[in-house]
Amino acid sequence: MLARCVFVCLFVAVLGCRSNSHEKPGKTNGSPKTVSSEDPITMTxxxxxxxxWxxxxxxxxxxxxxxxxYAEPPVGELRFQPPKPILQYQGVVDASKEGPACPLPAPPTYYVDEDCLTINVYTPNNNSTKPLPVIFFIHAGGFYSMTGRSDLAGPHYLLDRDVVLVTINYRxxxxxxxxxxxxxxxxxxxxKDQVVALRWVQKNIRAFGGDPGLITITGCSAGSIxxxxxxxxxxxxxxxxxGISMSASPTGKESSRYDMYDLAVKQAEILNCPSNSSAAIISCLRTKSFKELGDSLPKFFDQFGFDPVGLWMPVVEREFGQERFLVKDPAESIKxxxxYAxxxxxxxxxxxxxWKAFPVLKNQTLLDTMNNEWERVAPISFQMSPNISSENKLKLRQAYFGDKxxxxxxxxxxxxxxxxxxSIIGFPVHVMANLMCRHSPQKVxxxxxxxxxxxxHYEAPTTKKPVGAAHHDDLIYLFTLSYRFPxxxxxxxxDSKLVDKMTAIWYNFAKYGDPNPVNASQPELSNxxxxxxxxxxxxxLRIGGDFSVHEKMFENRFKVWEEIYPQDY
Known part of the structure; x- marks a missing residue:
């Protein structure tokens, strides 16, 4: 099952061993190491x-x-606790090598560690007299996979622009x-890990040549949410x-949940922990190794084939005296x-x-199950509440398949x-765009x-060629994804021309808050x-072989979703 899940880039079990250093990240010493004159140094x-270099x-x-x-290792008593920021380093921090990925399934040679709350900064000039715009990238992966390491978020395209790029890990x-x-x-x-990383950037980024007053947060999929x-x-x-949100949204269908208790119970059961109370669950899970927790991920996908794609999500926090990340359903906050617009x-x-259609239609058991048990399967595969009415399930089937x-x-x-x-991306993003263009005082x-x-990210098994513009595909032209692509x-x-176009769009947006060209010095954006x-x-804007402007993106398709989930924009 895991190999198929990797197919969508939701796991990293095929990352290989391109970066196998097991040196601890952000390592500090009581006395500075001998530093080569060729090594860049910055005083933050x-x-x-x-x-x-x-x-x-x-x-x-x-x-x-x-x-x-950027935070203390979240291990021992700090496991399942909010991050504890590091405010001061002792000695010289060795940031010359790749840090680890946070726990997830991976080959034995791939560097994974629970001590993973790390940040990467790439800059063309840490002594820039005029601070550069900062791009802060939050990686994809459904909140359960991927990393901010350079093999999944490589800086080699964006750093041809005058920007400082920051990538991070979060638990x-x-x-x-x-x-x-x-x-x-x-x-x-x-x-909250992400927030502490942003606070670290505010404090330290000027020492890398970045402008703390000009930070663009970006992300794809889970990063977009x-x-x-x-x-x-x-x-x-x-x-x-x-902000740049690529291919996912927290708005659109059901309101945000207040807990993920069902996943806590499932994790406990997978690792043979008691599940009769939250105290029992947490106490037992603290005794498990990070590898047991990370490697258990495939066992969460057992409802129908490899569905649903989404499992963990941020929640609206109840008040217990803690600093709360989310205090209200995001759609309600926007309206x-x-x-913070x-x-x-x-x-x-x-x-x-x-591509999610292929494993279902090519597997007779899954195909028969989806045809014969639509009432049960539809909420799982298309990420809807199990309480959705039979009438609405039928309405959805009719809209996409007719009587076939x-x-x-x-x-x-x-x-x-x-x-x-x-269901997974299109309609939620449609809702986010429509909410923001109505309620934000800023341009959308x-x-x-x-x-x-x-x-x-999907290439046909026979031809090894792309057959569509798949989830994550715009990342190919913004970052080097060396774990998978040349x-x-x-x-x-x-493709090179599109790299130039996409990085120019991001540069303009990061610097000016508008992606359009500001002068004739950007021929890649001349039209x-x-x-x-x-x-x-x-x-x-449709970004294909060239740029073209259109109206009402996919709105005819989304009418049935707005009937099932009426929207008060």
Whole structure:
């Protein structure tokens, strides 16, 4: 089962051994090491940090500071607790090598450790007289996989621009999102990790050449959800100045939950812990190794095939005297104007989770089950409440399949793939964009990523070629994803031009709060005329072989969802 889950980039069990260093991140010593004159050094308010050198795909040399601890190791008594920030380092921090991934399934050679609350900073010049805009990237992975390491969020494209790039790790799955809804585990520790990392950036980024007053938080999938939640969290207010949300949203269907008690019970059962109370669950889980917790992830996917894609989510925290990350359902906060509004770029890809149709339609048992047990399966696969009415389940089936019984053919493949994509990503993102363009006083820019290049997160098994613009595919043109894809060479005219376009869009947005070109010095954006989205004129940009502006993205498809989940925009 795990191998199939890796297929969507939700796990990292196929990361291989490209970066196997087992040196502890952010290691400090009582006395400084001998420092080579070639090593970059920066003096931050928190202490001295030594990095290393890297080069972009165009040959520009830049400084890399990797694996810096921003919080105390969340181990022992700090497991399942909010992060404890590190305010001062003793000695010189060695940030010259890659830090670990947070616990998750991975090969034995891949560096995984519970002591994983680390931050990476990449800068073209730590002594820049004019501070550079900062891009803060929150990695994808459903809140249970992936990392901020450079093999999954490589800086080699964006650092051809005058920006400082920050990537982070945050705790995942049970270690980061255990929520029993009581004082023992109110939830959101993984989100609070992100907040502490943002506070670290505010304090220290000027020492890397970055502007603490010009920080853009960005993210894809779970990272996209995170970006939106930071806009409504009281903990994050004032820590950033623009937001980019790619392919996911916390709004659209059911309201946010107050706990994930069912997942706490399931984790306990998987590891043979008592599950009769939150105290018993947490006490027992503290005794388990991080490897037992991380490696148990595949056992959560046993309801129908490999569904649902989403498991852990941030929750609305009940009040127990703690600093709360989320105090209200995000849609309600947006509508009430209770958010830290900043210029916002929102996107989805043309085909998102279309590939999810293949394992169902090509497996006769799963195909028969989906056809014959639609009432049971639909809420699981399409991430809806199990209490959704039979009438609405039938309405959804009729809208996507008509009177047709699903079969292993092209018609069913297209219809089921579209349903997966719309339910998991498309409709929630549609709701977020429509809420934000109505209630935010800042500009909202909406885009569809439609480019099908040389590589994709889904490539046909026979041809090894992309067949659509899948979930995560716009990341291919913003970051080097060396765990899976080759670097896009400058000579690769098709994809290289898109790297230039995407990084220019991010640079403009990070610097000016608007992706459009500001002068003639950006020929890659010479034909970009991207209007902001408004409630009356719901325009969006399609990024394909070129740029084109359209209206009402996929709104005909989303009508059935708005009937099932009426929206008061």
């Amino acid at each position: 308010p928190s202490g001295t940090i030594r990095g290393s 890297m080069r972009t795909r165009r040959g520009r040399q830049f400084q890399a500071y990797r694996g810096i601890r 995942l799955a049970t270690l980061g999102f255990l929520s029993t809804g009581d004082a023992l585990a109110p939830g959101n520790n993984g989100m 995170s970006v939106m939640l930071h806009m409504v969290s009281p903990m994050s207010k004032g820590l950033f100045h623009r 009430a104007g209770e958010m 900043v210029p916002h770029m929102i996107s989805q890809t043309t085909d998102e989770f279309f 019984t699903l079969a292993n053919d092209d018609v069913s493949t297209k219809a089921l793939g579209r349903l997966y994509g719309d 820019f909406y885009y569809e990523f439609a480019h099908v290049g040389n590589h994709s 670097t896009i060479e400058v000579s690769d005219t098709l 970009l005329r991207w209007p902001p989205m408004t409630s009356d004129v719901r325009q969006y």
